[in-house]
Amino acid sequence: MSSRFRKVAIGLTSLLMAAPAIAQIESSGLGDLDAWGASFLERGESRFGSGLWSNSDPEYLLALFERIDVSALSTAEKELLSRALRSPASAPEGDLADELQGVRLDLLHALGERRATASLAGQMGDAPDDFNSDIILSDNRLARGEVDIVCAQMNTSGEGRFWSELRAICALKAGEPTSAELAIEIAGQQEGAEPWFTEVAFAMLAEAEDRPPARYGSGLQLTLSDMAGLEPDADSLSADRPDVAAIIAKDAERSLDLRLAAAAIAAEAGLLSASRHRGLYEELIAGDEFEPQSATEAAFVVLEKEVAVEKPMIDISPETSDGPMDLRSMTGGFTEAIEPEDLDEAPLAEEDPDAISVAEEQALAVREALRDATSDPVRFAAAARLFAKALESIPANEDTSGVAPAFAAAALSNGSRELALKWLDNVDADEQDDEARFNAALLRGYALILAAERPAEEIEDIVSTLLETGYEAAQTQDILQLFSVWSAFDVTLPVIARATLAQSEIDARPIGSGILLAIEDAQRTGATGEALLTILTQTDGQIETLSGAGLATVLRSLGRMGADADAQALAMDAAQLRTFVRD
Secondary structure (H helix, E strand, C coil): CCHHHHHHHHHHHHHCCCCCCCCCCCCCCCCHHHHHHCCCCCCCCCCCCCCCCCCCCHHHHHHHHHHCCHHHCCHHHHHHHHHHHHCCCCCCCCCCHHHHHHHHHHHHHHCCCHHHHHHHHHCCCCCCHHHCHHHHHHHHHHHCCCHHHHHHCCCCCCCCHHHHHHHHHHHHHCCCHHHHHHHHHHHHCCCCCCHHHHHHHHHHHHCCCCCCCCCECCHHHHHHHHHCCCCCCCCCECCCCHHHHHHHHCCCCCCHHHHHHHHHHHHHCCCCCHHHHHHHHHHHHCCCCCCCCCHHHHHHHHHCCCCCCCCCCCCCCCCCCCCCECCHHHHCCCCCCECHHHHHHCCCCCCCCCCCCHHHHHHHHHHHHHHCCCCCHHHHHHHHHHCHHHHHHCCCCHHHHHHHHHHHHHHHHCCCHHHHHHHHCCCCHHHCCHHHHHHHHHHHHHHHCCCCCCCHHHHHHHHHHHHHHCCCHHHHHHHHHHHHHHHHCCCCCCHHHHHHHHHCCCCCECCCHHHHHHHHHHHHCCCHHHHHHHHHHHHCCCHHHECHHHHHHHHHHHHHCCCHHHHHHHHHHHHCHHHHCCC
16 A cells, blocks of 8 residues: 555544554454455345445545444434445455455444354354354243253353353253352353352252352353342343343243333334233233333223224204114114204213323323433433324324324334324414424425435425424524535425525534545445444434534445435434423
8 A cells, every 4th residue: 555545544533533443353264255245134134335334445434343332322323334334245356355354344243233243253263252153043032942052052162151051050950969069160261250250059969059140242142041040130131132122022931121121222222022021011011910110011001992983973853863773783882772852951961171191191101111211312202103103193183283293203204204194283383383393394395305205395395394383593503504415405495494504504513524535435436334334433322413414425325335325314313302292
């Protein structure tokens, strides 16, 4: 590489405020070319082009790779990065391909992509224990309860902590105390060994009743905890292993409290379906003497109530009625036919002026549960999925109009434009103050990017409402941000919207003009991976803070590289949807 280009790469690293380099993995190089071309995508996932990495200089890519901090990324950003790393592509050119493959493996591991990590590590030759494909696959099988199969296929000569602890578990499982004692002692001498394992294993040998709490931070820990009959505590579950949490949440043999705690971790990681998550809450509230302890539990209690269905009025006046009318089939409460004159004598129930309808009670309860989850965007997204069915089933009417913005925001978080409009259409603009009208228009604006058709009349109505009602400084910034997002999705801006953009400055974090040009040029010339990584170094989990030009460039570039769904998800990140649920 020329000294001139080397200086450019070093300058790029400084410009992007590069973090310390991720620990590298030495690779033998054998099979690496095939590993780059192997697909680790799930069925139905779309791949990026074959030139994803090969159209960029390897040292330039390495600087970008090392700048990525997975822990800072949003869910949408992690999904975008993961799909790129798991896509088959041509190997980067030059002698840095092995080093790049190592960083790719690091990032996959940090993203929690255990299957892809194991598969890629298996094609790269020697790798540390954290990336050993046999260890990863064996631990996954232990988590699924396949301890007998794992022990039968165990690598009896494997070195390191995992294999030593596994040999101890298998000896305990086989009822071989002498072998188990020796294996436990050897396991305790391994690098990184924890006292917990030794304490539990020896307690099993001694049949001691006093044992530590369970741990579920790996398949191996889960297996030993179950074998020892350990009771879980608040620290038993690990957010670092949502895949283990998902297995626990689905296990009907475990306590419901533990399953619900595990479900929260798995759902936030996207590893548990909303229907299964709801099923756990429905099982919980069906228990005897159940008392709700959280807003979410209270919401599910209220959702069990049946909403009264309004029946059409029936004309039974003498002019249209030929005689007595049998209403039994409609009311279910009468055993005889009712004469029209008898209706005047029926007692009327006294109305409670403070009473609310069941629909309103349900709507308020669900909004409170959503509001309880607004402290964190990932938690809010999981809550929106959890209550997706309620957003559909609760009727949108006069009683529930007060929750419309919150429910519309949750629906957009789920990517459902139709459901969002169901609730936004339930707002009577004439009865709303300016702030409420502004919020509804802003949500309609973000819903528009999910629409197949965008009528000019609808766009103009949204723009006029926003400009008429958004006079606070923060609202002005929200307007400019929406217009920037629109421009990225080719929404035709009215003249007044263009003029507003031209005459205003978005008070936000700018992306340097050189970086913007680099993103657009990399995307245009087919250096997709380079453009994508550069984008992630700039969004960095805070896309909502980007300036208008930066936001538009990021989203437009993603769309042009075929990542339309990712661009829409990041646009919803920019919208900060959970803020519409707060007071």
